[in-house]
Amino acid sequence: MTTQSNVLEKFQMCAAVRGDTSAVVSEQACLSYRELDRRSDAVASALRGRGIGRGSLVPIEAARNVDFIVGILGILKAGATYVPIDERYPDARKDLILQQCDASLVLTARATQRDAAVPFISVADLSVRRPDRDNAHATQRADAPEGAIYVIFTSGSTGAPKGVIVEHAAVATLVGWHNARFSMNAESRATLMAGLGFDVSQWEIWSALCAGATLFLPDDETRFDADALVGFFTRHRITHAYVPTVMVADVVGVGQPADLKLEYLFTAGEKLDPVDTDRVSYTVVDYYGPTEATIFATYHVVPSATLGRPASIGHPVGNTEILILNDAREAVGESDVGEICIGGPGLARGYLNNPALTREKFRPHPQRPDRIIYRTGDLGRRLNDGSIQFLGRLDDQVKIRGNLVELGEIQAVLARADVVRKALVLALPRIAGTGKELVAFVVPADPAVPPEQVVDALKASVRQYLPDYMWPVGHVLLDDVPVTANGKTDRAALQQRYHDELRNRTEQESYTAVERIVMDAFVALTGHASFRKTDSFFDIGGNSLLTAKLARALSDAAGTKMLIRDVYEHLSVEGLAGEIERRVAAALEIDREPVYALSNDIRVPAQADFSGAFDVALLARPRTILLTGATGFVGVHLLAELLATTSALVHCLVRAEDAAAGRARIDEKLRAYDVNLGPDERSRIRVWAGDITQARFGLDERRYAALADEIDIVYHSAGAVNFIQPYSFMKKINVDGLTQILAFAGYRRTKALILLSTISVYSWGHRFTGKSMMTEADDIDQNLPAVLEDIGYTRSKWVMEKMADLAAQHGLPLMTFRLGYATFHGETGVSADYQWWGRLVKTCMALGTVPDLEDLREGLTSVDYMTKALAWISRNPAALGRKFNLINSPEANLTLREFFSRLERYFGLRFRVVPFREWRDAWKTDIDAPLYPLLSLFDDNIRDGMSTAELYQNNYVWDCRNVIEFLEGSGIAQPAFSREQLARYMERSIGHRVAG
Structure with a gap:
């Protein structure tokens, strides 16, 4: 990026050689370069006569006319710094700016002037005078490159505007680069579209006047009407134009008249949504940059939205440096999110009269302490092609x-x-x-x-x-x-519009007495009333953690038992009120899941073809793996294990906007769960943005086919884990998701499926079978009576196993791993914060009691044991067609009482064993209790007066001889739940400091 010494000098060169060329054209006037030069000389002379010179700040009240351009040139020729103030600003804001400038006068481009303490002087009056002879020579002097060219005032967090001081060299550098890059020359015809108090207008003005081009000033009616604007471009043969971000789609959508001469359409100011540029021949360029980095810091030639490329603000302008830094001012890794910081020749000097803010925002360069960077407060990451993706403001990160x-x-x-x-x-x-x-x-x-x-x-x-x-x-x-x-974007106007709609909606809707009860409960839990009575609880801010509170609130208010399942099945104020009315009137029993509702879902998709041979040698040495669920607690550890134990490329299907966002989600989970990957391992991760519940994972046919051709083995770890949602909710992700996985496994070439199931498929079937043990080979159908009454998660996982087994009968190479409970990581103690066992531990510690539940087993083990064992066994071709109960062996499978006994023995904790219902009643009305969101597991009458937790007492001992056999010689040992392991778990996941 080459630096012109000064934009004023460049303008004067153009005026000398292109004096008769039109410089500025408005609806009312047209000035040639010679006229513009002469009139601005007159303004400069008058200002010099009033003591204005180097170091002076001269505010200019900006109107969209030629006088504004004359005025800023005159100020510069006087050696001073101009301060543009949009004529539309309220007088109070103008006064705040004038106070900070401590100005002796104000130039105005307006036809009318206001009364103020500081005199307002008309540019028009000054520009028609002959330059004073004594000051004529002085007007031709240009300020030094390090001198300030203008001060732009932007919104300040304190409510007062803050002035950003921009130097001559920075503007000249940007304009010189821009004009060379985008062919702005003496034949070009450009526009002044931006708000005149907005720094983008300075780029519009100087890029045109430094090239000898003609600058056109559309009026307001034209500026904000896309059709009128395209007509203006066509009529005046505009080649280079700027429009605000919010207008880009509208302007492009107008299409391209046959005689349109537009070459470049520039935009800046806000994040640009994807835009379809296929129908226009001109180039759309998205600029990004804060005022403090002199207007623009990056540029992006916008591809058509039809190409589906990730959003980007592009690459640095000229010699600008873009850094993505973390809170410690260290560079983040590729694709990691951090704060966008800017260095290079375009940085502003700082803030007017505010050295403290200048020191805060303009910081020493982390690698070059003699240089400065500007902290934008914007979030971003670097994409694979080196471009930058803008992700919003740091202060746009709100807590919900x-x-x-x-x-x-x-x-x-x-x-x-x-x-x-x-x-x-x-x-x-x-x-x-x-x-x-x-x-x-x-x-x-x-x-x-x-x-x-x-x-x-x-x-x-x-x-x-x-x-x-x-x-x-x-x-x-x-x-x-x-x-x-x-x-x-006028955010205040949007907020007012929202409030007006809420008020109108409230006035229009009427409620029955029962609907009002439900409405009040919705409002109490979500904290707002901005919804209709037909809106889903989950669409208005409700969530799974609030469903228990809602069910209890409705039970208390309506006088009839309402279950969490009712919330999921009836959803809205209207639906729940109707269910309450029906239940009260008819004393209805709670329906159980009918068997056909599950059996009808057990099917193999018609398009799945497993007739092709599968090379079992690929299990031991896979080339390419598809892993779903890589952002889950088990999935992210399995990803690390697959990368560590194979040389395969691991393709991860992640629900995200694009691949970069998907990788960012994986990176976030790697950090959260202390999973460290080396450079080689990271280089073998491939991310696909998709959704397992959608046909072809939501990919287009070409990309789906390419993925299907490449993959050898599918590890299916994705799924919903939720202990309160009904089967109708769990089915979409778990059952419908597996349907798409089976279709993929049989598409174009047969792939092996490693299915991650759960030990819960056995349910509390012992109450029907009378058996004390379940082997890995036992048919899970015998537990169906219990499954039908168990939670929706268990039902969905039972259906999933049956679907996979049916596909195996059609030729699918299959291994099934029934996972126990991933209590923690044996080395780090980390666990998933959503797990119910951790909530149980925290609740019992708060109460000092544990429930007297007999032989309640959850299949406790560690995530590192499960994923190491899974990766090892799945590489053995002999494991095809087998099922593996991936839990601790029967003698090491801790019951609830045994787990808490170890906490007592190891850490000196004391727990009283109390009857289950006494223990439950101690926290069931405490909405802040960790277990409260899962109250239904402990409180709802599922069968014979017992809750789900009670029904799981004295459950099966789960045999795992297949696991033991296939792990021989591996060196992989099940977790001992030793003092060291539990100490790490208690400190890291439970928040309990362990002495010694």
């Missing part, structure tokens, strides 16, 4: 239900929906309660589509790609996104 949420990720998912033209997500204060709620503002792609249909599509989109805490609770449909004077 304890989870950090990036609003940009939700917006990106919404923007991909076919029904959406524009999408924005805000975290707004709840009207009822505390905290914030997510609200989506959407401009539909087709206004003719009914609003209900648009909202349903939006909900479906976020459900497919995002966890429930990232689902917007409100959806507002707009004709267009409101913008401020600077062309940025």
Whole structure:
């Protein structure tokens, strides 16, 4: 990036050789370069006569006319620094800026002037005077490159605007690079579109005037109307134009008139949603950069949305340096998320009259202490091609239900929906309660589509790609996104629109007495009332942790027993109120899952063809593996084990917006669970953004076929683990997901399937079979009576095993591993924070009691043992067709009482053993108890007056002789639950400090 010494000198060179060329054209006037030069000389002369010179700050009230351009040139020729103030700003904001500038006068490009303590002087009046002879020579002097060219005021966190001081050299450097890169020359015709208090307008002005080009000033009616704007471009033969981010899709959507001469359409200011550029011949360029880095720091030539490429802000402008740093100001790894920091020749000097803020934001370079970087406060990561992906603001990370949420990720998912033209997500204060709620503002792609249909599509989109805490609770449909004077999204107007809609909705809806009871419970738990009575509890901020509270609240308020399952099956205020009314009127029994509801789901997809031969040698030396569930607790450890014990490429199917986001999710889990991978292992990970519940995993046919051709073995670890959702909810991920896995395993070439099942498929079947042991080869059908009454998770896993067995009968090479409970990692003590066993331990420690449950086994083991054993056994061709109970051996399989006895013995803890129901009653009304969200497991009458926890007493001893046989000679040992292992678990996962 070459540096012009000064943009003023460059302009004067153009004026000398292209004096008659039109420089600035508005609807009212047209000035040639010679006229612009002469009039600005007159302004400079007048300013010199008033004592204005080097070091002076001269505010200029900016209007969209030629006088504004004359004024800033005149200020520079006087040797001073200009401070543009948009005429649209409120007087109070203008006064705050003037106070900080300590100015002796204000130039104005407006036709009318205001009364103020500081005199406002019309540019028009000054520019028509002849330059004073004594000052004429001085007006031709250019300031030094390190001198300040302008001060731009941006919003400050304190409420007062903050001034950013930008130097001549920085602007000249950017303009010189831009004009060379994008062919801005004397034949070009450009626009001044940006808000005049917005620094982008400075780039528009100087890139044109330093090239000898003609700068056109469209009026406001044209600027904000896409059709009118394209007409303006066509009529004036515009070659280079800028539009705000919110208008890009509209302008491109207008299409391309036959005589349009546009070569480049630039945009900047906000994150650009994917845009279909296939229908236009001009190039769309997305610029990114804060004011503090002199307008732009990166640029991205925007590919068409039809190519499906990941979002990017591109590569650095010229010699600009982009760093992605963590909180310790260290460079993050490739694809890791960090703060975008900027270095290089484009940095501003700092903030006007604010050295403390300057020191905070402009920091020493981490590798070159003699240089400075600017901390943007933006999140980003580096993509595989070296470009930068913008992920939103650090302050856009809001906490929703304890989870950090990036609003940009939700917006990106919404923007991909076919029904959406524009999408924005805000975290707004709840009207009822505390905290914030997510609200989506959407401009539909087709206004003719009914609003209900648009909202349903939006909900479906976020459900497919995002966890429930990232689902917007409100959806507002707009004709267009409101913008401020600077062309940025007007967030205050959006918030007001949302509140107005809520008020109108509340006034329009009526409720029965029972609906009001349910409505009040919804409001109490979600903290807001921004929903209709037909909206799902889970679409308005409800979640699985709140279902127990809702069921109990409804039981108490309505006087009839409501179960968690009822919440999942009836969902809305209207649905739950109807169920309560029916139950009260008819004293209805709670239905059990009928056997046909499960048996009908046991099928192999028709497109799965397992007739092709499978080379069993690939098990020992796989070339390529597909792993699902790599972001789960077991899955991420299995990923590490597969990478460590094979040389295979491991393809991970991750539910994410794109591959980069998927890799970021994996990296996040690797960090969270202390899993360390070496460079070689990381290099063998391939990430596919997809969804196992969708046909072809949501991939297009070409990519799906390519993946199917490449994979040798599928390790299916993905699935939903939830102990309160009914089968109807668990079926989608677990059963429907396996359907797609089976289809993939039999597509184009036969692949082996390593299925991760659960020891829970045996359920509490001992109460029907009368047996005390279950072997790995025993038919799980004999436990079906218990499965039908067990939780939805168990039912779904039983169906999954039966489906896989049926596929094996059709030729699928299959191994099934029934996992026990991954209590912790034996070396690190880490566990998944969502696990129910940890909640049990914390609850018992708080109470000082344990329930008197007889021989309650959960199959406790460690995640490292399970994944090491699984990786070892699955490489043995002899294991095909076998099932493996991957738990500790019967003699080492701890019961609940034995586990807590070890805590007493090792750490001096004391627990009273009390009757189960006394123990349960001690916390069942405490909504802050760790186990409260899972109350239904301990409280709901499932059979013969007993809860699920009670029914699992005196359960089977699970045989695992296949595991023991296949692990011989491996050196892999089951966890001993020793003092050292449990100490790490108690400290890392339970938060209990262990002495000694």
